[in-house]
Amino acid sequence: MALLEVENLVARYGRITALDGIALTVEQGEIVTLIGANGAGKTTTLRTISGLVRPAAGTIRFDGRDISKLAPNDIVRAGISHSPEGRHVFPRMTVRENLELGAYTRTAKSEIAEDTEQVLGIFPRLRERYEQKAGTMSGGEQQMLAIARAMMSRPRLLLLDEPSLGLSPILVQTIFGVIRDINARGTTVLLIEQNARQALAVAARGYVLEVGRIAHSGAAAELSASEAVRAAYLGGAA
Amino acid sequence: MDVFLQQLINGLSLGGIYALIALGYTMVYGIIELINFAHGDVYTLGTFFSLAILTLLGVTGIVTGPALIVVVAVTILGAMILCGLTGVIVERLAYRRLRNAPKLAPLITAIGMSFILENLMLYWHGPSPIPFPAVIPNPAVGLGSVTIQAKQIMVIVLAVVLMVVLQVFVYNTKLGKAMRATAQDKDAAQLMGININTTIALTFLIGSALAGAAGFVSGVYYGSTWFLNGFAAGLKAFTAAVLGGIGNLAGAMLGGFLIGLTEAMTTQFISDQWSNVVVFSVLVLVLIFRPTGLLGESLPNKV
Numbered sequence: 001m002a003l004l005e006v007e008n009l010v011a012r013y014g015r016i017t018a019l020d021g022i023a024l025t026v027e028q029g030e031i032v033t034l035i036g037a038n039g040a041g042k043t044t045t046l047r048t049i050s051g052l053v054r055p056a057a058g059t060i061r062f063d064g065r066d067i068s069k070l071a072p073n074d075i076v077r078a079g080i081s082h083s084p085e086g087r088h089v090f091p092r093m094t095v096r097e098n099l100e101l102g103a104y105t106r107t108a109k110s111e112i113a114e115d116t117e118q119v120l121g122i123f124p125r126l127r128e129r130y131e132q133k134a135g136t137m138s139g140g141e142q143q144m145l146a147i148a149r150a151m152m153s154r155p156r157l158l159l160l161d162e163p164s165l166g167l168s169p170i171l172v173q174t175i176f177g178v179i180r181d182i183n184a185r186g187t188t189v190l191l192i193e194q195n196a197r198q199a200l201a202v203a204a205r206g207y208v209l210e211v212g213r214i215a216h217s218g219a220a221a222e223l224s225a226s227e228a229v230r231a232a233y234l235g236g237a238a
Numbered sequence: 239m240d241v242f243l244q245q246l247i248n249g250l251s252l253g254g255i256y257a258l259i260a261l262g263y264t265m266v267y268g269i270i271e272l273i274n275f276a277h278g279d280v281y282t283l284g285t286f287f288s289l290a291i292l293t294l295l296g297v298t299g300i301v302t303g304p305a306l307i308v309v310v311a312v313t314i315l316g317a318m319i320l321c322g323l324t325g326v327i328v329e330r331l332a333y334r335r336l337r338n339a340p341k342l343a344p345l346i347t348a349i350g351m352s353f354i355l356e357n358l359m360l361y362w363h364g365p366s367p368i369p370f371p372a373v374i375p376n377p378a379v380g381l382g383s384v385t386i387q388a389k390q391i392m393v394i395v396l397a398v399v400l401m402v403v404l405q406v407f408v409y410n411t412k413l414g415k416a417m418r419a420t421a422q423d424k425d426a427a428q429l430m431g432i433n434i435n436t437t438i439a440l441t442f443l444i445g446s447a448l449a450g451a452a453g454f455v456s457g458v459y460y461g462s463t464w465f466l467n468g469f470a471a472g473l474k475a476f477t478a479a480v481l482g483g484i485g486n487l488a489g490a491m492l493g494g495f496l497i498g499l500t501e502a503m504t505t506q507f508i509s510d511q512w513s514n515v516v517v518f519s520v521l522v523l524v525l526i527f528r529p530t531g532l533l534g535e536s537l538p539n540k541v
């Protein structure tokens with residue numbers, strides 16, 4: 001049984017159908033990527049999984065349990081954490097407070113302290129900014145904070161929406177390194193990227209979304225090699 | 239100088255009432271960006287509930303000895319709980335379903351809620367002023383030619399104590415942190431595992447409870463009330479919240495005291511009739527130079 005199983009998922013904004021019956025699975029321990037053009041429905045997919053958008057139809061099973069009717073706060077407790085598009089750090093709170101909120105669902109103080117140390121080890125920059133208000137930090141720093149904060153709930157499944165958006169090339173490398181690292185420590189990852197080449201390089205499998213439907217899916221290497229995917233998402237070059 | 243000191247005391251006690259009401263405006267605005275027009279009426283209800291509780295306790299005048307502490311505590315707590323629940327019910331029935339509607343819809347609804355509460359109070363006690371028992375003995379302490387009445391001390395002490403408790407709650411407890419997170423970013427708050435419906439209801443509970451406490455205090459302070467009492471006081475408290483920087487707790491407190499002082503000083507040194515003019519002129523002047531209010535932050539939400 002897959003950790004996450006999405007079947008026939010439909011999501012609408014008023015009369016706009018953003019997801020028109022998609023299916024995908026994520027196995028325990030995998031990195032799976034969801035790629036596609038702007039407006040394809042990638043963000044909506046993650047927002048529906050984490051409960052911010054109510055599905056119009058379909059099921060979302062996490063660890064065998066239907067979570068499609070749960071509120072977002074209960075979905076976090078079930079073990080899914082979502083680092084949203086656009087970072088959404090709490091701007092008038094410090095790095096410390098943002099991380100504390102990431103651990104909102106947890107109570108064991110010593111474990112929280114351990115995890116805080118761990119994420120500060122991964123992102124030393126956040127340690128330097130520990131008592132600084134998140135709204136005053138650079139985009140890259142905020143992105144690190146968003147990922148670190150999402151890790152603080154000790155999720156089984158981490159949803160990452162365009163974590164490399166707007167970052168410098170060096171920082172993009174760092175972020176992808178971190179994603180590998182997080183995965184190596186046992187967290188399953190569902191990753192959205194516009195940077196399809198990079199995403200397919202870290203992921204085991206991928207899905208290609210086109211206007212609300214899954215157009216292609218398969219092993220990352222296959223997708224990278226496929227003519228159709230290359231032409232549309234990898235800039236055509238060999 | 240003595241006159242000035244006297245008005246300082248008067249202004250601070252008046253300001254304590256405004257500050258307590260202003261906190262509710264600013265908390266609700268901070269969390270759902272709604273100007274809760276019904277809030278001034280919740281404050282009046284606080285006086286009405288207090289009166290009902292005092293009547294139940296058989297209090298019609300001054301209470302002395304240990305009974306005084308019990309009566310005051312029971313009445314304030316009772317008024318706070320009843321007003322808090324009123325706020326929660328108003329949010330649940332009227333505002334929650336409009337949370338994602340265009341801003342004008344909840345605003346109009348708030349004005350409607352205000353009329354509903356006013357009419358309920360009109361039905362309850364009629365259109366005339368209602369006397370409120372003195373409750374606390376009111377010896378005046380003389381300091382030179384300045385006199386401080388016991389009830390003024392009560393207002394200031396109660397206001398300060400409640401503000402300190404609120405500040406500690408909001409900045410040092412997990413629920414307080416959840417409230418601030420919800421105010422700053424609702425989607426992100428939910429992704430942290432926060433139930434924002436609960437958090438918003440809690441905000442209404444606390445804000446309205448503070449108005450309930452102000453309602454009791456105002457009954458004792460003025461010795462009477464009526465069903466439209468919250469209109470002017472609510473407007474001034476709202477002004478206080480804007481003056482201090484709407485959404486900002488410390489700002490609401492500062493604004494409340496400043497409005498109270500301005501009013502007292504104007505009454506003394508210019509004239510009674512000018513107090514509103516001066517109060518709103520101060521507001522306009524401050525907003526010209528600091529559009530976000532005295533303590534309002536203008537930190538961008540998106541960088």
Ligand SMILES: Nc1ncnc2c1ncn2[C@@H]1O[C@H](COP(=O)(O)OP(=O)(O)O)[C@@H](O)[C@H]1O
Pocket residue numbers: 013016017018036037038039040041042043044045
């Ligand atoms: N809040 C919204 N209201 C209305 N339409 C939306 C909203 N969010 C997204 N959409 C629409 O849904 C479709 C999918 O958007 P999205 O999931 O953000 O795509 P992606 O993340 O792949 O760029 C687009 O057509 C977009 O315009």
Ligand SMILES: [Mg+2]
Pocket residue numbers: 042043044085
């Ligand atoms: Mg997107």
